[in-house]
Amino acid sequence: MLATMRTMNPWREMARFEHDMDTMLSSIRNIRPAVYPALNVFSNEDDLVITSEIPGVDPEDVEISIEGDSLTIKGLRKANDLQPGEKWHLRERSTGNFTRTLRLPYRVESPRVEADYKSGVLMITLPRAQADKPRKIQVKIEK
Amino acid sequence: MEKEKTLVHEKTEMKDASVAEHTRDRKTFIPRIDISENSNELIILADISGASEKDVNISLENNVLTIEASVPEQNFEGHTLAYSEYDVGDYHRSFTLSESIDRPKITAKMKNGVLTVVLPKAEQVKPKRIPVHTA
Numbered sequence: 001m002l003a004t005m006r007t008m009n010p011w012r013e014m015a016r017f018e019h020d021m022d023t024m025l026s027s028i029r030n031i032r033p034a035v036y037p038a039l040n041v042f043s044n045e046d047d048l049v050i051t052s053e054i055p056g057v058d059p060e061d062v063e064i065s066i067e068g069d070s071l072t073i074k075g076l077r078k079a080n081d082l083q084p085g086e087k088w089h090l091r092e093r094s095t096g097n098f099t100r101t102l103r104l105p106y107r108v109e110s111p112r113v114e115a116d117y118k119s120g121v122l123m124i125t126l127p128r129a130q131a132d133k134p135r136k137i138q139v140k141i142e143k
Numbered sequence: 144m145e146k147e148k149t150l151v152h153e154k155t156e157m158k159d160a161s162v163a164e165h166t167r168d169r170k171t172f173i174p175r176i177d178i179s180e181n182s183n184e185l186i187i188l189a190d191i192s193g194a195s196e197k198d199v200n201i202s203l204e205n206n207v208l209t210i211e212a213s214v215p216e217q218n219f220e221g222h223t224l225a226y227s228e229y230d231v232g233d234y235h236r237s238f239t240l241s242e243s244i245d246r247p248k249i250t251a252k253m254k255n256g257v258l259t260v261v262l263p264k265a266e267q268v269k270p271k272r273i274p275v276h277t278a
Contacts, residue, residue: 035228038228038229039226039228039229040217040224040226040227040228040229040231041224041225041226041227042217042219042222042223042224042225043222043223043225044221044222044223048225049219049222051217053192053193053229053256054192054256055190055191055192055255055256055257056188056190056254056255056256056257057255058255059255080177080179080188082179083181085181085182086179086180086181086186087179087180087181088177088178088179089178089179089180089185090176090177090178091177092175092176092177093175093176093177093188093190094175105225117255118195119192119193119194119195119253119255119256120190120191120192120193120255120256120257121192121193121256
């Protein structure tokens, strides 16, 4: 009895509980895939609008390509180099190359795809290919 | 050469209701920032995608610098959101500066969703060379 009493250290139990909780929570947080950039897709019958927040990118460093029904966005977030005599206090903004490929729900008319970059937000408009649009078939009613 | 950081898109939402005033029914995020310093100034870069010059508010009160930006809602007429990986919202962040700043000389600019704030140091905090004279 005395032995069990001695091993039951409430503080240590608390610390262990806290540690377990932390491990569990961080594993939940990691479920989200580390894909960059994050995309939002808006759609209607005629086209798709894809938006992405990629602040600090030079539009010339963004490359968008379409192959079949997949869209690829490539780009670079340049790092700001320190000038002589400068030092960092905080560095949270991430830099580097990125590539993202997305399977489109339908074929698009590549020559008519437009991309626009404003205030750090990339917006790609992809018109649906005419041949791919669902055809409406009128049902004739015989009199 | 410094190792490249992995690109992550992780918008941290601000949960503290006392700081984030929810005047609008939307989320407020904590922007990611870089702070660098040289002998004359502090330079702050903040990622605030979606905001343009007119949407940004910067204030300095008792050494506390606050950056706020309201971001217009993304709206595409006749479209529905089919797939979403990120939320659009406002930005809010404040932090205490340890240096004295020459307030009238603070400048800020926006480019490609990145806010740059340059805070020149006040004269008295700049390192001064004191000449030592021979007696």
